[in-house]
Amino acid sequence: MIKIQEHSKPWKIVHMDWVTCLPPRGDRSYNSCLAIVDRFSKTTIFLSRHKNDTAMDTALLIWNRVLSWTGIFKNIISDRNCKFTSALWTNPHQLFGTKLSFSTAYHPQTDGLAERMIQMLEDVVRSLCAYGLEFKDCYGFTHDWSPAIPEREWNSKLPQDSLRKDSVELHPTAGSFKGIIEKARKHAIRCMEDSFAYAKDKWDKSHATPDFKLGDLILVFTTNLNKIKGCKKLKDAFAGPFVINSLHGKNSIEVELSEQLSNKHPTFPVSLVKPC
CATH class of the missing domain: 3.30.420.10 (Ribonuclease H-like superfamily/Ribonuclease H)
Incomplete structure (x- = not known):
């Protein structure tokens, strides 16, 4: 990820x-x-x-x-x-x-x-x-x-909040308010970093990405390729092989498709391809 x-x-x-x-x-x-x-x-x-x-x-x-x-x-x-x-x-x-x-x-x-x-x-x-x-x-x-x-830097006060509370909340002073803002921002950044680390760990455990290179031959998963002739239930799980023309980061690759699939976008996420 x-x-x-x-x-x-x-x-x-x-x-x-x-x-x-x-x-x-x-x-x-x-x-x-x-x-x-x-x-x-x-x-x-x-x-x-x-x-x-x-x-x-x-x-x-x-x-x-x-x-x-x-x-x-x-x-x-x-x-x-x-x-x-x-x-x-x-x-x-x-x-x-x-x-x-x-x-x-x-x-x-x-x-x-x-x-x-x-x-x-x-x-x-x-x-x-x-x-x-x-x-x-x-x-x-x-x-x-x-x-x-x-x-x-604040939450809206909803009607149900007013019904549940008897006391009036005092607004913080200007000096402490600045500290509250900075604390909230830093806490938000830490939460996002922890969230991504957790999601990345869960994803990487079940998604191993091969190291693709230019010129490699790959197969493309046919789930989203609807123009392949033949019985849908009996069609091959993968189409190809196709040559990798370019790499777009580590998550997607661009291939040279056959004439039969020329109307398809040639860029695929690595989750839908595998080495030939």
């Missing part, structure tokens, strides 16, 4: 993903949602949209409703949705100096943070009306702090 670059401040590295095919709601019949997740604090912005929104709609949405709050991002991690790969989306971010990091085909782990937050959103929407406050103040599954603490 390769660690994604971390940052010590909120809203510098974010994950983006679309949730589609939701039941239409509201005056404008919104049926989709754009999720934007801050990698540092895990704070998430959910924006109601339509499934047929274009790259222009997405760019204007970010410009009008997000950047005024978060500032310009340093890195955006997303899948290869056409809204995120179009020139209309990539060119403005080149001007801003924002790096766009795309996941490879059939490898959702790269954008796993957004995927996990979307799962939480679906659970929340099923049962909770005041999702905004509750979601930001809930404690994560890999850390023991809520997204609100490292992002804005």
